[in-house]
Amino acid sequence: MLNKNFGTRKLLLAGCIFSVFLTGCQTMKERVLDSSADGQTSVELRAIQSRSFDTADKAKTMRSVIATLQDLGFVVDKADLDLGSVSATKLSGYALRMTVNVRPGATGKTMIVRANAQYNTTAVTDPKPYQDFFVSLQKSMFLTANNVD
Structure with missing residues (x-):
C-alpha cells in the first residue's frame, strides 16, 4: 500500500510542476502581446516607430538622422555608424x-529607420513625436538625395 501511495504522490507532483510551467508560458505570451496603457500592442507601436527609405547608403541616412535631430532641438549624445545608432x-x-537605429532592409536597397523616444523613463507611445521626426527626416533625405543645401 505504501508503494502505491508513493507512486500516486509522484504522479501528482509531476502534474503540479507541469501545470506551473504551462501557466508560466501562458503568462509570458500575454506579456509579449499585451497592449500598452493606451491600448497599443507592441506591433502597432513598432509600426509607428519605423519607416523605410529608398536608399542603400547607411552613412548618408545616419547623417540625415543626426541633422534632423539637431534641427528638432536635440543634442546628439552618441552616434555609431557601425551599429547604426x-x-x-x-x-x-x-x-x-530619442534613440534612432538605422539598418539595411531585407532587399539591401532600403534603409529601415526606427526611432524610440522616452520622456524621463517612460516610453513615448503617442504617434505625434514620431510623425514629426519622420516628416522632417523624409524632407532631409529628399534634400540630400537631390543635392540641395
Whole structure:
C-alpha cells in the first residue's frame, strides 16, 4: 500500500510542476502581446516607430538622422555608424531622449529607420513625436538625395 501511495504522490507532483510551467508560458505570451496603457500592442507601436527609405547608403541616412535631430532641438549624445545608432536628448523644459537605429532592409536597397523616444523613463507611445521626426527626416533625405543645401 505504501508503494502505491508513493507512486500516486509522484504522479501528482509531476502534474503540479507541469501545470506551473504551462501557466508560466501562458503568462509570458500575454506579456509579449499585451497592449500598452493606451491600448497599443507592441506591433502597432513598432509600426509607428519605423519607416523605410529608398536608399542603400547607411552613412548618408545616419547623417540625415543626426541633422534632423539637431534641427528638432536635440543634442546628439552618441552616434555609431557601425551599429547604426544615434542617441540624442532634448532639454527644453523636459527630458526627452530619442534613440534612432538605422539598418539595411531585407532587399539591401532600403534603409529601415526606427526611432524610440522616452520622456524621463517612460516610453513615448503617442504617434505625434514620431510623425514629426519622420516628416522632417523624409524632407532631409529628399534634400540630400537631390543635392540641395
